[in-house]
Amino acid sequence: MxxxxxxxxxxxxxxxxxxxxxxxxLFAVVMLSGVFSLLSAxxxxxxxxxxxxxxEAAVGAGISTVLLLGTMALTARNEKMPREFSxxxxxxxxxxxxxxxxxxxxxxxxxxxxxxxxTHLAEKFLTQSPSEVGIPNVVSAILxxxxxxxxxxxxxxxxxxxxxxxxxxxxxxxxxxKNDGGAE
Amino acid sequence: xxxxxxxxxxxxxxxxxxxxxxxxxxxxxxxxIKKIVGLNIFQAAVFMFYISLSKVEGGxxxxxxxxxxxxxxxxxxxxxxxxxxxxxxxxxxxxxxxGLALIVRIREEYGTIEEDEILEIESKLQSDENSTEGASMGxxx
Numbered sequence: 001m002x003x004x005x006x007x008x009x010x011x012x013x014x015x016x017x018x019x020x021x022x023x024x025x026l027f028a029v030v031m032l033s034g035v036f037s038l039l040s041a042x043x044x045x046x047x048x049x050x051x052x053x054x055x056e057a058a059v060g061a062g063i064s065t066v067l068l069l070g071t072m073a074l075t076a077r078n079e080k081m082p083r084e085f086s087x088x089x090x091x092x093x094x095x096x097x098x099x100x101x102x103x104x105x106x107x108x109x110x111x112x113x114x115x116x117x118x119t120h121l122a123e124k125f126l127t128q129s130p131s132e133v134g135i136p137n138v139v140s141a142i143l144x145x146x147x148x149x150x151x152x153x154x155x156x157x158x159x160x161x162x163x164x165x166x167x168x169x170x171x172x173x174x175x176x177x178k179n180d181g182g183a184e
Numbered sequence: 185x186x187x188x189x190x191x192x193x194x195x196x197x198x199x200x201x202x203x204x205x206x207x208x209x210x211x212x213x214x215x216x217i218k219k220i221v222g223l224n225i226f227q228a229a230v231f232m233f234y235i236s237l238s239k240v241e242g243g244x245x246x247x248x249x250x251x252x253x254x255x256x257x258x259x260x261x262x263x264x265x266x267x268x269x270x271x272x273x274x275x276x277x278x279x280x281x282x283g284l285a286l287i288v289r290i291r292e293e294y295g296t297i298e299e300d301e302i303l304e305i306e307s308k309l310q311s312d313e314n315s316t317e318g319a320s321m322g323x324x325x
Contacts, residue, residue: 010198017205033221040228048245048261049235071284075291079215080298089212097204109192111241122262138246138263154271161278165285
């Protein structure tokens with residue numbers, strides 16, 4: 001049953017991705033990318049990652065769609081007619097995919113409780129976090145306590161990206177470019 | 185290649201197929217907004233792959249009952265990949281927004297966001313520059 005749900009969600013994801021590939025109307029592409037994010041949030045719920053599903057639905061389908069729509073409004077609404085079909089990208093993609101699939105052959109099978117990922121740290125977090133941190137959600141306990149520095153690093157990345165965006169298209173950058181244009 | 189092996193690895197292969205569709209959009213399409221969307225698909229496929237590693241057969245989401253009476257019989261999925269992917273999603277949106285800001289700047293500078301048109305403008309600029317430099321050096325360059 002679980003496999004069936006995963007397969008159905010996966011084929012919906014692939015259909016959305018192929019529609020994104022073929023559409024030339026950028027508004028449709030942006031909306032489909034929101035659909036893609038919501039579908040992947042569903043898949044995360046099916047894989048027991050409810051916190052990730054929340055974040056993906058809020059960030060992937062919400063913020064990212066808004067940002068894409070804003071960019072679309074500032075730039076272009078349609079993609080140009082594609083260049084003539086070239087075989088090279090297809091070959092590159094096929095070769096990469098084949099190498100990756102070859103790499104998965106050694107992996108433990110899906111859901112196996114004895115795989116290396118399950119036997120080391122996970123056990124420790126699940127048994128010790130009730131007494132050490134004492135909140136029901138283990139994911140929050142790890143995020144804010146055991147791996148608090150990771151989260152701090154994440155905040156630094158977001159801050160840096162924010163400064164980068166402001167320097168590229170903020171009002172300060174715009175004013176400076178206008179002055180440069182006047183001097184020439 | 186037994187049926188067990190195929191069913192156990194099918195998930196990984198499906199995510200790789202999805203990842204390669206995103207990769208193809210990035211490589212083969214010339215429109216920059218579409219490239220960013222393709223990159224997001226690629227990224228989401230990586231996230232799904234990680235999350236599928238944390239799944240335990242018959243497990244449930246790693247959230248204890250609110251009164252913290254933990255039943256030792258209940259199997260919980262591995263919470264660590266969830267934490268890593270939470271961080272990765274937020275970092276992903278940060279990089280996406282930076283890429284979109286770059287696209288807006290490119291459009292201001294070149295008037296287009298199609299890769300081949302930008303390359304054309306670039307090569308034209310380059311040849312113009314070369315010919316003026318050549319003239320100023322008395323045609324020797």
